[in-house]
Amino acid sequence: MPRLRPSLFWRARREISPMAAKLLPACRDLESAANELRWIREYVRDTKSPIPDELRVWQLAEKRGRGIPLQYVLGTQPFGDIEIKCRPGVLIPRPETEAYTLHLASLLSQSSPPPTSLSILDLCTGTGCIPLLLLHSLLIPLRAPTPIFLHGVDISPAAIRLARANLTHNTPALNRFPHASSSSCPYNLTFSQFDIFSPSLITHLQHFLNPQIHTPTPTGTGTGTQDQNTEPPTKIPDLLVSNPPYISPRDFNSATARAVRNHEPRLALVPQQQEGLSPIHRYRHDRYNCRPEDVFYARILEIASVLKPKRVLVEVGGWEQALRVVRLVLENSTAATSRNNDGGHKSQEEYNLVEVWRDEPSAGDKGERVEVAGREVVVQGEGRGRAVYLSRV
């Protein structure tokens, strides 16, 4: 990080305020220091406290100046049209996530024929921002009352507590829509704490999708792929979305911003490396032989191959990772095809749409194509590679 020139502090003190100079080490430039100071003042003005306002501004500016993310200092982050609460220990929602979630919501609501009911699964939900924003954005355009079922899973108890708090926090905003509160259009958003590598996760998710069917808990080593043939045909989720940890330990030390490295949970950023303790290492070595930062994708694709969701979207860390995930998808499905062909069944694995989305997917198809494993893949939007989108519809 380059050193800030003393004249910058001097200018901040003179042109904006001594508080702004306090913010400079975290903000790095005058304009964002002025903006953040204004937001801190707005927050102080809008919340009540026995402590005098100026003192609170000073305290918050002090905290922010030490490098703590503004979202933790103020406790919230606007995400689309809703507000998400943020607490230390849970990843802060990012604007890129916001962009593709909104685009995803518009895809879902414009799909033809219009869906009669929607079920959405979110793995590694964190603050619960993705299902909440999807729900909020889907309630507006769906004129006909459509039941929406959403379920978020995260390994961290703190994240699940926060996600539930966020649901209560946004319930007034959700019930503002006239048909949302009526009984004809029930929406149901739930969260549960689960390690997505645990073998019982798939049964748990199937139980969520089909609450009326009693699914026995698998015994012993029952994993997803084995369950596949024994389970009765189940309801298919419309969307499986995930923003898993995807930073390699090496990138964590070099490519992340200081505020992220020092204040945000490593659990949400870097796939855990405690080999032997978690079934995680099987994905690295035995089954897929993928890089440490890609293990979550291997597991998510495995879950997808059992639940067969109509659409899958996973966030990725950049262009190379996007291509690696696409390769994983294509190799996985060709392997499954050949396996199934041996058994004489027609393949159901193939996704008929595989896309890479950039930071701003709403910018649309600019005619960009990339060839991965002998297949042409559409690239949507502009910016950096941000998500991989798979669709069976």
Place this chain on the structure above:
Amino acid sequence: MLAAPWVCRSCARSLRHASIFQFVRRASTETPVRLPPALLERARRLTAEHDQLTSTLEKDFDAKKAKRAGEISRIADALRQFEKAKAALSELHGLLESDDAEMRELARDDLEATNAQLVESSHNLSAALTPKHPFADMPCLLEIRPGPGGTEGRFFADTLFHMYKAYCSNKGYRTRVVQYEASDSDGQTGSEGEIALQEAVLEVQEPGAYAIFRGEAGMHRVQRVPATEAKGRTHTSAVAVWVLPSFPENGTSESEADWENPESDFYIDPTEVRSETMRARGAGGQHVNKTESAIRLTHIPTGTTVSMQDSRSQQRNREYAWRLLRSRIAQQRREAREEMARQMRSSVLANSQITRGDKIRTYQYQQDRCTDHRSGLDAHNLPDVLRGGETLGKIMDSVQTWLINKDIEALISEEEASAAVASREKGK
């Protein structure tokens, strides 16, 4: 010849241009009683249309026809009144020639009142004939920006912002602060605690606010001794106020307010707009955590840019930026059309139009005076003006009257010009 033996070049230049910088006092003059035959002809035509429409409406109702009839009904009413006054006048003239001395006396007494009535009704008629401004029914955005030079102008910009806000709350108009950006947020403050404003946008959500505030657009000049001035000298600075139409929040079916309609002034092709966000350096996503939510929209064909960074939510910034861009483009299109129409008219009116570069009003603190240069009204209760009280309302009303008179003049000269063209063609 100059009395001085030698004048330096810059002084000579300033002497030469002296007349340009003088204010044009565009004091309103009473419009003459003359109603050109072309205008009268048009009024008769529209009244005939109105009568026909009302008779068809009695038989079967049609919303579109009813709307049109409502629009031109005031012209029909005004014409009826005008003709009544004219008939009364001719009757009086007849009575003046009667043999009865007492009758003549009575007629002479009435003559003055009837004449005044005629003047008034002819004025009403021409006012009714002037086309309503297409944005008149809309809410508006007031953009306030200090002119070049010094913090004094910025302080006064803040004063103006509070003046309009107070005026709206006195009148009961709903307002919303879209943007309120200070340059030095708590460095210095003015004598009354105003902050140095860089740019402010106030939305007046009242339908018809555009018509109310239309006359406020232009340069507002202030003359006072600033708080920062040690030697007690009077400074002059200027603040620009722009008035833009804004579309109502819940979409109405009116064609002007509907921005989805390609015919509307508000329509912008999304492919013609470049949208830029502050993108974090490096890998983005989980790697960084940025708080910049600024967004900049550029309308490529006109080069108009709008940037918005007030809110923490990028979504909200984008929404407001789009609204502001739409309003600006609509105003530009309207101005371009007006400019074209003006060029087609006679050159008599060339300097009666106000553009945003002209100084329209002066706030003189020492003399406790606020002067509007167009209507020529002097108001002598400056504190009340700045509180947005009744005095400001009086000034704004006088500007409204002035604007209407200008519109009438424009209409008359337009009708005369078209009549002249028509007669010339007939001559050929």
